[in-house]
Amino acid sequence: MIELANAVVLLLLGGMLFFPIVVAPIVFTSLPEVEAGQFLRSMFPRYYVFMITLSALAFALYQGGVGLVLSVPATVCLAVALSTLWVRQSLVPKINDARDAQLAGDAAAGTRFDRGHKLSVLINMLQLVGLLVILFA
Template identity: 45%
Template sequence: MEWFQALTTLALGGLFGGILAFSALFAPLVFTKLPMEQAGPFIRAVFPWYYLYVIVFGFLSAIFAGLAGAGFWVLSSSAVVALASVYTRQVLMLQINELRDRELAGDVAAGAEFKSKHRLSVIINSVQLLLAGAALVCWAWN
C-alpha cells in the first residue's frame, strides 16, 4: 500500500506540475521568444507530446490512486483530466490545426471557427489544471 501512496503522489505531482509548466511557462515563452513563423509550427509539433504526457500521467494518477485507496475525487479528477486530453489530442487539436491552415490560406470563416475551437482548448486546459491541482490537494489531505 505504501508503494501505491508514493506512486500516487509522484503521478499527481507530475500531472499538475506538467500542466502548470507547459501552460504558464513553456507555451508563453515559445510565442514571446520565437518569431511567429517558427513559433506556430514548433508549438504544433509539441502539442501531441504534451497531451500524451497528460494522458499518461492522468491515467497513472487514477490507477495508483485507486490502488492506494484514495477517495473518489482524486481518482475521478485524474481520470477526467486524462480523458479530456484524449479528446483534445485526438479530435479538437486536429480540427484546430485544419482550421488554422485554412485561415492562413485566406478562409475568413475558418479563422473565426479557429478562434472558437482554440478558446475551447484553453478552457479545457484550464479546467484540467484546476482538477489536477484539486486532486493533488485532496490527496495531500488524506
C-alpha cells in the first residue's frame, strides 16, 4: 500500500508542478490578460478537485486500516486535502470577487486580491513541501 500511496503522491506533485510551471505561463503569454484570467479561473476548480481527490486517496492508502492513530504521511495528505477544499470553497471565491471588483475600478479590491492570491500561493507551496517531505524524508 505504501508504494501505491507514494505513486499517488508523485502524480499529485506532478500535477501541482505542471500547472504553475507549464500551463499558467503559456496561458498568460498566449492570451490577452482578461481572457487568460477567465481561462485560468475555469481551470482552477478542476485543479483543486484533482488535488483533493489524489490527496484523499493517498491519505486512505497511507492510513490503510491502521486505526485512529494517523501516520505522518496520512496526516500530511489529509491536511493537503482539507486545506485545498477550504481554498477551493472559501478563498478562491473571495479572490475572484476581489479581482472582479478591481477590474471594475475598486482600487482597494486590488489589495484584497493580492493578499488572497499570495495566501493561496503560500498554502500551495506549503502543501508541496509537505508532500516532498513525506516522500524523501
